Amino acid sequence: MRKVVITDNPTGLPTSGSWLPLEKIGSVEISSEDPNFPIEHALRESGAGGWRASAPGPQRIRLIFDEPQTIHRIQLHFVEKDAERSQEFWLLALVGDELRDVVRQQWNFSPQGTTEELEDYTVELTGVNALELRIDPDRAHDPLQSRHAASLERLRLA
Template sequence: MRKSIVSASNAGASPEVGEWLDLDSVARVEITSEDPAFPIEHALGKDVTTGWRASMTGPQIVRLLFDAPLAIRRIQLHFVDKVSERSQEFAVFAGEVGELGEVVRQQWNFSPHGTTEESEDYTVDLRDVTVLELRIDPDRSHDPKQSRHHASLQRLRLA
């Protein structure tokens, strides 16, 4: 049996750098759109960067297709919008191709004078995952006059 003793202050700490999945080497990604200045690699890489942004307004999908089935124990998402007043919803689905189940759904209100960042950290127990899909609706109002919001993702990490 493998075991280690951790201090109480480290028991809930983030995984070490090596524990986060190297998404470049274990998955390919499909996206519904992409602003060339903010490619998806910026949100899925190891380093903190400018993140990803869609080139079109409206709901978007970021889909990870894993080379082999994986167990996922943690999902970390980080969104940033410092200029828009909007209500966003995202949902994460996981499973096998054609058999995705909802893992989490969350709504968030962005305000340039208040809440400009959303960080979510979910502990999960997902097994044999071949597909993980993030669906982002950047503007829950669906007001055609204000349909100028682009989905974005600062960072997605999996462990």
């Protein structure tokens, strides 16, 4: 007789205990960084205030893995409590020599309502050498109004 133990995880998604230890399996490249909100804050399991760019405008965060990774789940958490703005992010994966689109998403933040964006994607990516997150924090692109720096509360992979 075959036996299967079922869990309280009906989705089959990796649980919080199975997040990849990003700080141990690769390196990170960033286009800019506020010294008070370093990228390590957004990549650690515990999280501590997230990452913030040092200047307004589009930004890039690139995770480069020491060994190719298999990724089943990607979780992105953005927080904006102070300003109304439209943001777009674009997530790409480098598999072999091919840069593949994973997801592209726009979101409208409003201090009176939507202050957080939590995206949780189930994916099947094998042989990932790098993962790149491009963030455009202000889709308005008005140079006189664009004061918004990109930020990321947390990025987790499983």
